[in-house]
Every structure is written in structure tokens, then in C-alpha cells.
Amino acid sequence: MKNDLLVVENLVKYFPIRGGILQRVQNWVRAVDNVSFTIKKGETLGLVGESGCGKSTTGRTILRLTPQTSGKVWFDNKDLFSLGSSEMKKIRRDLQIIFQDPYSSLDPRMIVGESISEGLRAHGIGTPQERRQIVAETLVRVGLRAEHARRYPHEFSGGQRQRIGIARALTMKPKLIIADEPVSALDVSIQSTVLNLLDELQEEMGLTYVFIAHDLSVVEHISDRIGVMYLGKIVELAPRDDLFNDPQHPYTQALLSSIPIPNPHKRRKRIILEGDVPSASNPPPGCRFHTRCPVAVDRCRIDMPDFEEKIAGHFTACHLVEKI
Amino acid sequence: MTKNKHKDKKGPLLDVKKLKTYFYTEEGVVHAVDGVDFHIMPGETLAIVGESGCGKSVTSLSVMQLIGQPGEIIEGEIFFNGENLLAKSEYEMCKVRGNQIAMIFQQPSGCLNPVFDIGYQVAEVLEVHQALGEETGRKRAVEWLSKVGIPDAEKKSSAFPHEISGGQAQRVMIAMMLSNLPDLLIADEPTTALDVTIQAQILELMDKMQDQFGTSILVITHDMGIVAEMADRVAVMYAGQIVEQASVFELFDNSKHPYTTALLASIPILGERKEKLSTIPGSVPNLVDLPPACRFAPRCQVRLEKQMTRCTEEMPPLFNVTDNHIARCWVYEDKK
Ligand SMILES: Nc1ncnc2c1ncn2[C@@H]1O[C@H](COP(=O)(O)OP(=O)(O)OP(=O)(O)O)[C@@H](O)[C@H]1O
Ligand SMILES: Nc1ncnc2c1ncn2[C@@H]1O[C@H](COP(=O)(O)OP(=O)(O)OP(=O)(O)O)[C@@H](O)[C@H]1O
Ligand code: SF4
Ligand SMILES: [Mg+2]
Ligand SMILES: [Mg+2]
Numbered sequence: 270m271k272n273d274l275l276v277v278e279n280l281v282k283y284f285p286i287r288g289g290i291l292q293r294v295q296n297w298v299r300a301v302d303n304v305s306f307t308i309k310k311g312e313t314l315g316l317v318g319e320s321g322c323g324k325s326t327t328g329r330t331i332l333r334l335t336p337q338t339s340g341k342v343w344f345d346n347k348d349l350f351s352l353g354s355s356e357m358k359k360i361r362r363d364l365q366i367i368f369q370d371p372y373s374s375l376d377p378r379m380i381v382g383e384s385i386s387e388g389l390r391a392h393g394i395g396t397p398q399e400r401r402q403i404v405a406e407t408l409v410r411v412g413l414r415a416e417h418a419r420r421y422p423h424e425f426s427g428g429q430r431q432r433i434g435i436a437r438a439l440t441m442k443p444k445l446i447i448a449d450e451p452v453s454a455l456d457v458s459i460q461s462t463v464l465n466l467l468d469e470l471q472e473e474m475g476l477t478y479v480f481i482a483h484d485l486s487v488v489e490h491i492s493d494r495i496g497v498m499y500l501g502k503i504v505e506l507a508p509r510d511d512l513f514n515d516p517q518h519p520y521t522q523a524l525l526s527s528i529p530i531p532n533p534h535k536r537r538k539r540i541i542l543e544g545d546v547p548s549a550s551n552p553p554p555g556c557r558f559h560t561r562c563p564v565a566v567d568r569c570r571i572d573m574p575d576f577e578e579k580i581a582g583h584f585t586a587c588h589l590v591e592k593i
Numbered sequence: 594m595t596k597n598k599h600k601d602k603k604g605p606l607l608d609v610k611k612l613k614t615y616f617y618t619e620e621g622v623v624h625a626v627d628g629v630d631f632h633i634m635p636g637e638t639l640a641i642v643g644e645s646g647c648g649k650s651v652t653s654l655s656v657m658q659l660i661g662q663p664g665e666i667i668e669g670e671i672f673f674n675g676e677n678l679l680a681k682s683e684y685e686m687c688k689v690r691g692n693q694i695a696m697i698f699q700q701p702s703g704c705l706n707p708v709f710d711i712g713y714q715v716a717e718v719l720e721v722h723q724a725l726g727e728e729t730g731r732k733r734a735v736e737w738l739s740k741v742g743i744p745d746a747e748k749k750s751s752a753f754p755h756e757i758s759g760g761q762a763q764r765v766m767i768a769m770m771l772s773n774l775p776d777l778l779i780a781d782e783p784t785t786a787l788d789v790t791i792q793a794q795i796l797e798l799m800d801k802m803q804d805q806f807g808t809s810i811l812v813i814t815h816d817m818g819i820v821a822e823m824a825d826r827v828a829v830m831y832a833g834q835i836v837e838q839a840s841v842f843e844l845f846d847n848s849k850h851p852y853t854t855a856l857l858a859s860i861p862i863l864g865e866r867k868e869k870l871s872t873i874p875g876s877v878p879n880l881v882d883l884p885p886a887c888r889f890a891p892r893c894q895v896r897l898e899k900q901m902t903r904c905t906e907e908m909p910p911l912f913n914v915t916d917n918h919i920a921r922c923w924v925y926e927d928k929k
Contacts, residue, residue, distance in 0.1 A: 544745075
């Protein structure tokens with residue numbers, strides 16, 4: 270636990286579904302359902318999974334951008350959910366987020382210099398002169414120019430706007446950055462520059478990342494360890510190479526085989542999953558994956574499998590995976 | 594691995610020649626498609642690949658003649674089964690669009706009618722084009738819905754478009770297009786909005802259909818993985834032009850155009866971790882002001898290394914690099 274910068278324990282987030290005249294709660298969307306993981310300082314944990322599986326909600330709940338239903342999060346050995354607002358404000362500097370769509374997260378009426386220094390102002394860091402200096406340095410650091418601070422967001426390309434989003438997170442000198450699909454909206458040739466930038470910054474500043482994406486090739490490139498989510502749960506979590514070379518969970522196996530490989534000599538047999546992901550407001554009993562699992566047995570339809578360390582450092586939630 | 598079973602039929606199914614489609618905007622003339630040539634043989638899959646805004650969708654919409662104001666096809670010929678589509682009346686074109694050429698669009702919105710349930714809409718296509726009775730049509734529609742991965746298709750077939758997710762709407766449209774059994778299927782980013790496990794279902798389905806019915810496919814994508822898995826041949830587009838064209842193996846093993854090579858080097862490949870990804874400096878040119886030069890020149894490292902001056906002075910034509918491999922780059926000039 271000493272080296273762990275972030276510890277997430279049994280995190281649960283349900284969203285209420287209201288209806289009727291009285292707008293009573295009629296059901297719950299089980300967006301995040303008992304998720305646990307740890308991240309060491311300087312490490313990158315990738316979270317992958319298909320649309321709606323709860324990746325963003327996991328990130329947002331950890332940052333207290335949305336209140337948790339239950340569970341615990343320790344950051345730097347502090348119990349985040351028990352902190353008062355002034356303590357939380359202090360710790361927010363260390364926890365930053367980068368969004369998928371840098372355009373909607375930047376105020377279009379504000380020059381980007383102001384957007385980038387917003388956090389500094391809110392925390393009363395530096396004089397205006399010093400803040401301008403920090404903004405200029407950070408812009409250069411992310412591959413833009415100091416004079417770009419005077420421009421408006423619409424004057425930048427998608428890749429440049431994502432750099433501005435990164436610059437904004439960096440000015441606070443954070444310890445942990447949650448990057449939620451930071452390159453998904455970018456063209457491939459621009460993606461690679463942003464990925465390289467994130468890599469360099471990590472090395473230079475000792476940053477720790479939670480990297481959320483649905484593109485496994487991108488996640489594999491950047492992550493040390495990877496968690497695979499399905500319908501609100503992490504079904505498998507392992508060091509990158511173990512996950513790719515020896516996937517244990519049937520969902521991970523299908524997911525990996527579904528990804529088209531940019532090499533025509535490697536056309537493969539895909540594991541085709543039937544049907545669709547069930548609704549998070551009405552998840553199936555037992556293993557969440559059993560409705561699509563090609564190898565499910567009776568037990569899978571009744572008992573929920575535990576998320577266990579089946580092999581050293583390699584966690585899986587599946588009845589059919591033997592513990593070694 | 595050509596799936597082409599109709600090699601004996603000589604001519605191409607689709608033959609596009611010197612196509613130019615421009616948009617006349619306030620900013621100026623957008624050279625969206627600027628002299629594009631390609632063909633597709635019966636049973637063949639051609640992939641057009643390129644980054645956002647390079648003219649992929651406009652190319653396919655031009656083939657379908659679905660270019661609206663302020664756009665216009667200003668030059669070129671489009672032969673389908675030997676007939677010039679550009680010479681057809683709108684009425685004749687309508688019949689081609691319904692029967693022989695089907696198109697899966699990037700955005701499904703607008704393709705589904707909000708007042709009919711989805712089963713009805715798929716059945717209607719089947720009834721019209723395959724002369725099925727109402728009952729058989731409905732039954733087949735349910736089969737197609739389940740083929741494209743709509744769960745509980747029997748029940749879901751009575752859902753209305755607003756009651757299904759965007760990903761499901763995309764798949765209903767795919768079911769409508771595939772069930773038509775067209776000679777040519779144009780798929781414009783057919784799976785970009787879908788999750789990978791659903792994408793795998795759809796790609797598998799298109800594959801099977803091609804094997805079974807010898808359908809030709811024009812697939813448009815920015816995903817090199819999909820290109821590698823599906824295509825027989827590949828055309829790479831950059832700024833309104835095809836800059837390289839070759840068989841899929843030749844393209845991935847032996848890419849010639851500096852843009853293609855740089856693009857391939859910049860993508861992370863599952864299971865082949867690179868320390869650092871290559872990047873392409875700069876950005877794509879504005880399609881309004883295009884100098885008479887290689888459109889990739891401002892970003893081209895090869896030009897700098899070889900200190901080539903011609904690249905910025907004159908537009909390179911397509912050179913034959915080897916048999917059936919062409920590249921629009923001055924490096925290959927002596928090979929013409
Ligand atoms: N504010 C909210 N109110 C109600 N339901 C929500 C809310 N935010 C998310 N959800 C639901 O919670 C589930 C998880 O959503 P989340 O955005 O975390 O998924 P995701 O994995 O990030 O998906 P994507 O890849 O599409 O971004 C989904 O079913 C979603 O509809
Ligand atoms: N209706 C229009 N009016 C003006 N310009 C247009 C119009 N439609 C397309 N364009 C321009 O034509 C060019 C080619 O667009 P096209 O949609 O073919 O790109 P694409 O390669 O399909 O990109 P994407 O990968 O983003 O779908 C772009 O520069 C675009 O801005
Ligand atoms: S013509 Fe010149 S600038 Fe264009 S791709 Fe070839 S080398 Fe590069
Ligand atoms: Mg998300
Ligand atoms: Mg397009």
C-alpha cells in the first residue's frame with residue numbers, strides 16, 4: 270500500500286432512474302458495480318471496455334465529480350471520500366482530468382491563456398505576472414507557442430486543442446491525471462503526437478495516469494497494467510503483456526480477437542460474440558457476461574464470480590479460470 | 594487471398610475516371626475530390642483510406658450521385674456494369690441505388706422512417722426487391738435483424754427507431770442494405786460508431802455475404818486494421834487525391850508514398866509495442882487554396898532528406914512503381 274498512489278476499493282456508483290408523476294426512483298443504472306484496483310506512483314493503468322461499461326463514471330467518481338454510492342478511494346494515503354471541502358480543494362491540485370472532447374471542455378469565449386490558468390487563479394497561486402509565465406512555459410512544453418495564449422479555442426485544430434487540455438491539467442503540477450479518451454477524437458497522425466507527449470511528460474514529471482479508452486491498441490501502447498471492464502465491473506486486470514499474451518477471461522479473449530490488426534498477413538479467426546451488451550439498469554444475474562459468453566456453464570447464470578488474483582498479479586472474475 | 598470468383602467476367606463492375614467534385618462555398622472552391630480514378634472488379638473489395646476531410650465520403654456520394662448544393666460533379670465518368678451513371682436520369686439512378694448499389698452511411702440518422710417499426714422497414718426492402726409476401730418478408734426481416742446482432746430480434750422488430758440506440762439503428766440500416774443483395778455495397782465507415790465486438794459481427798457478415806453472393810465492396814475507413822482485414826486492394830487518399838494504390842499486401846509490405854509510409858508508422862499495433870510512435874508534422878492543407886505542387890510536400894520528410902525542389906513547384910502525377918502499384922510522388926519519376 271505504501272507505493273500505491275491510488276487505491277480504489279469496492280467502488281459502486283448507481284444512477285437513479287426516476288419516473289411517474291412524483292419522479293420517484295424506479296430503478297438504478299448500475300454504472301460502476303464493485304470496482305477495485307490500485308495504481309503505483311509513476312504507473313499507467315489503462316481502463317478499456319465498450320461503450321457504456323462504466324469507464325468514465327469510474328474516473329469521475331474517483332475525482333468526486335459525481336458522488337459515490339459506496340466504496341472507498343485512497344489517494345496518497347488519504348481517504349478521499351471523507352475529506353471536507355477545504356481539504357478536498359487542496360488535494361484537487363494533485364488530481365487532474367483530461368477529456369475526450371477538448372473543445373467542449375474549453376470555454377469558447379475565453380482566450381486559452383485564461384482557460385489554462387483557471388486552476389492557478391482558483392488556488393491563488395502566483396501573481397498575474399507569474400501565472401502568465403507558467404502558462405507560457407506550459408504551452409511550450411506541450412508543443413505550442415507562448416503567444417497562443419491570446420487565441421480563442423476555435424482558432425486551433427483538434428490536436429492542438431487536446432494539447433491545450435493537457436496544458437491546463439499540467440499547470441497544477443498534478444500527481445495523478447485521469448485521461449478520459451484523450452486521443453479518441455483525433456486523426457491517427459495526430460493521435461501519435463499526443464500519445465508521445467503524454468509519454469514524455471510522464472517520464473519528466475513522474476506523473477501517474479489512469480488512461481481510459483475503448484481502443485485497445487492505444488491502451489496497450491501507453492499502459493503498464495490494463496483493466497478490462499464489462500457492464501460496470503472489471504472482469505480482468507493484469508500487466509500489459511500478460512493480458513495480451515495470456516488473456517484469461519472469455520470476454521477479454523473475444524475483445525482481443527475482435528480488433529482488426531493492421532497487418533494483412535495476420536488475418537485471424539475472430540471470436541464472434543452473439544447479441545448486444547445487456548442494459549446496465551437490468552443486468553443479468555450471475556456473471557454479467559454469461560448472456561454472451563461462448564463457454565458459460567450453469568453456475569455462471571446463478572453465481573456472480575469473484576474478482577480474484579488467479580495468477581500472481583493477474584486478476585480475473587470467471588468461474589472457469591483456475592486459481593494457480 | 595482474392596475472394597474474386599468472377600475473374601472470367603472481364604470488365605470492372607465499377608469504373609471511376611477523372612472524377613472531380615467541388616463545393617462552391619463563400620470561402621472559395623473546395624476541391625473535395627480532385628481527379629480520382631479507381632475501379633472495382635466483381636467480387637472484389639477496394640478500401641479507400643485516409644484522414645478526416647480528405648474526400649472519402651464525397652467520393653462515394655458522387656458515385657451514388659447524392660451530391661447536393663453547393664457541391665457539383667464537374668468532371669469525370671462513372672461506369673457501372675458498363676453504363677455511364679452520370680448519363681442516367683434521376684429516376685433511373687433511383688432504381689440503381691435501390692437495387693444494384695447499396696450504401697451504408699456513416700450516420701444512420703435520416704435513413705430510418707420514424708413512423709414505422711424497424712421490422713416493417715427491413716421487411717419492406719425484402720418484399721420490394723425479392724418479391725416476398727408480407728409474412729415471409731417479416732420473418733426474413735427478423736432473421737436479418739438477428740444476423741446483425743440485434744438481441745431478441747423477434748421482439749425488437751416491433752420497436753420504433755427512437756426506441757433503439759444509435760448503434761442499433763446503424764445495424765438496422767446495415768440489415769436493410771445487406772438484405773438487398775446488391776452487386777456493389779458501398780460502406781462508408783460502416784462500423785466506426787459501433788463497439789469492437791459488434792464491429793466484428795458486422796465485418797463477419799459482410800465477409801460471408803461476399804463469399805456467398807460475390808458482392809463487390811467499396812469500404813471507406815480511416816482504420817488501417819479494417820483495411821488489412823477486408824481489402825483486396827487499397828487506395829490511399831490525401832487532400833482530394835488518390836496518392837497511392839496497390840494490393841493490400843503490397844501496400845502494407847512495400848508502401849511507396851511518403852504519406853502512406855508515415856501513416857502506417859504512426860499507428861500503434863496491438864501486440865507490437867513500439868517505444869515511440871512516429872508522427873507526421875504539420876496538418877492537412879486547406880482544400881480551397883491549393884498550390885500547384887505535391888499536396889503532401891509541406892509535411893514530407895522524404896522531400897527534405899532528398900532535398901527535392903520539384904515537389905513544391907509541380908504536382909506529381911501517378912507513377913507506376915511496379916505492376917499494379919501506383920504512387921503520386923516525384924521520387925518515382927524515372928519509373929514512369
Ligand atoms: N449522469 C448519468 N445519469 C444516468 N446514467 C448515467 C449517467 N452517466 C452515465 N450513466 C450511465 O452509466 C453507464 C456507464 O456510463 P459511462 O459513461 O461511465 O460509460 P463509458 O464506459 O465511459 O462509455 P463510453 O465508452 O461510451 O464513454 C451507462 O449505462 C450510462 O448510460
Ligand atoms: N456540403 C459541403 N459543403 C462544403 N464543403 C464540403 C461539403 N461536404 C464536404 N465538404 C468538404 O469536402 C472535403 C471532403 O469531405 P469528406 O466528407 O469527403 O471527407 P471524409 O474523407 O469523408 O472525412 P471523414 O473521415 O471526416 O468522414 C472536406 O474538406 C469537407 O469540408
Ligand atoms: S512528391 Fe515530394 S513532397 Fe510529395 S510525397 Fe513525394 S517526395 Fe514528398
Ligand atoms: Mg466514457
Ligand atoms: Mg466521411
